[in-house]
Amino acid sequence: MVQRDTVSLTDQQRLVRDSIREICADFDADYWREHDKSETYPHEFADSLAEAGWFGALIPEEYGGAGMTTEEVVVMMEEIAANGGGFSAAQAIHGAIYNSVPLVNYGSEEMKEELLPRVAEGESSIQAFGLTEPNAGSDSTSIETFAERDGDDYVISGQKIWISRVDVSDYIVLMTRTTPKSEVEKPTRGMTMFLVDLEDAYEQDALEIKQIDKTASNFVHSFELFFEELRVPADNVVGEVGEGFYQMLDGLNEERLVIAAECVGLGEAALEAGASYAAEREVFGQRIGSHQAIQHPLAEAYARVHAAKGLVYNAASEVGSADRTAVGARANMAKFLAADAAFDAADAAVQAHGGFGVAREYDVERFFREARLTRLVPITQQLVLNFLAENQLDLPRSY
Numbered sequence: 001m002v003q004r005d006t007v008s009l010t011d012q013q014r015l016v017r018d019s020i021r022e023i024c025a026d027f028d029a030d031y032w033r034e035h036d037k038s039e040t041y042p043h044e045f046a047d048s049l050a051e052a053g054w055f056g057a058l059i060p061e062e063y064g065g066a067g068m069t070t071e072e073v074v075v076m077m078e079e080i081a082a083n084g085g086g087f088s089a090a091q092a093i094h095g096a097i098y099n100s101v102p103l104v105n106y107g108s109e110e111m112k113e114e115l116l117p118r119v120a121e122g123e124s125s126i127q128a129f130g131l132t133e134p135n136a137g138s139d140s141t142s143i144e145t146f147a148e149r150d151g152d153d154y155v156i157s158g159q160k161i162w163i164s165r166v167d168v169s170d171y172i173v174l175m176t177r178t179t180p181k182s183e184v185e186k187p188t189r190g191m192t193m194f195l196v197d198l199e200d201a202y203e204q205d206a207l208e209i210k211q212i213d214k215t216a217s218n219f220v221h222s223f224e225l226f227f228e229e230l231r232v233p234a235d236n237v238v239g240e241v242g243e244g245f246y247q248m249l250d251g252l253n254e255e256r257l258v259i260a261a262e263c264v265g266l267g268e269a270a271l272e273a274g275a276s277y278a279a280e281r282e283v284f285g286q287r288i289g290s291h292q293a294i295q296h297p298l299a300e301a302y303a304r305v306h307a308a309k310g311l312v313y314n315a316a317s318e319v320g321s322a323d324r325t326a327v328g329a330r331a332n333m334a335k336f337l338a339a340d341a342a343f344d345a346a347d348a349a350v351q352a353h354g355g356f357g358v359a360r361e362y363d364v365e366r367f368f369r370e371a372r373l374t375r376l377v378p379i380t381q382q383l384v385l386n387f388l389a390e391n392q393l394d395l396p397r398s399y
């Protein structure tokens, strides 16, 4: 058994860890392997979390949620990944927890009272967040999906890409432009966030979705979205018109820390698989785990995963007290280090498995595909380094 408990937990964190471990115990390696192979969403897993109220983790108690903080959610998501589900299992439900945050922070009272208790109860889901477009990924202020005011409504047209979990969601939080980029004094202005009821969009015949054929996170589907004159009530604007970009940034650092925790969990799952195979497999009459050539890459990855874990937990414990710039820097560093550490762990685990490293039945090939993905989403490693260079090293912005 690989040692995982390298940071001390609060009582509340311990409670979260134990509850999530108990739920995850019902979903073994076969379950995840089958879902990866058949590319089907893990409904049973998501339902068991929703029924136990975990989708309301970040919803305040006054709206029926659990009112938890980043400190507890990092434990939750690390556990989900580490118990064999990997990054994909965490991603399968990540949106369900995080997409209510803009509503909590900026939604109208009416919107919150109407929707948040249902989300907390697991009756409705806001699994999808739509920002990326074919010409606006890293350069997110270049989005062109446009929302035009028309009486009491907005009419939305445009295209999105890579939007995950649209197929398992009731709502999408959609980022649009209400003023073209060319007409605002700063590119970050003129963007507006909407809550869109997906069923209503399909009924209006104003939304088409097309699944993207991809090779990682197979059971969490991502889509191209085509909006054509979708009519949305002006009451569905989340927060202020033109302020959507700033609203999106609020809470982003905390979410990034949680994604770093998912990478840590993935690294731990890969190390568990790699070390247990190395401890048993015999070649030339010797257990391969007795060779340093097998031990060292695993041990080195262990050190990197747990260094990242220390940073994640430490930063999560200080979210409420440290200044925003410090939280932002640590969240970005944690995500960068955790993604690379997960990659090293998965790579070492594949190598230790020899040819079986690419056999589905040993899972490490899935962890490897997922680890590669963590270096790309939700922000690429290069963009994290750009952020650190500019904000922590005081170097000029290069783009």
Ligand SMILES: Cc1cc2nc3c(=O)[nH]c(=O)nc-3n(C[C@H](O)[C@H](O)[C@H](O)COP(=O)(O)OP(=O)(O)OC[C@H]3O[C@@H](n4cnc5c(N)ncnc54)[C@H](O)[C@@H]3O)c2cc1C
Pocket: 128, 129, 130, 131, 132, 136, 137, 138, 139, 161, 162, 163, 164, 165, 217, 222, 373, 376, 377, 378, 379, 380, 381, 382, 383, 386, 398, 399
């Ligand atoms: C599986 C998956 C799920 C996703 N889910 C969602 C979702 O639910 N909602 C959503 O809105 N988006 C989602 N995304 C989109 C994701 O956030 C983007 O793919 C990511 O931000 C990168 O954007 P891009 O793919 O357009 O790459 P680009 O922006 O085209 O970048 C291409 C490459 O150039 C590099 N690069 C670009 N500019 C610079 C620079 N100035 N300096 C150095 N390097 C640079 C990048 O780092 C990258 O390596 C998802 C993506 C994937 C793959």
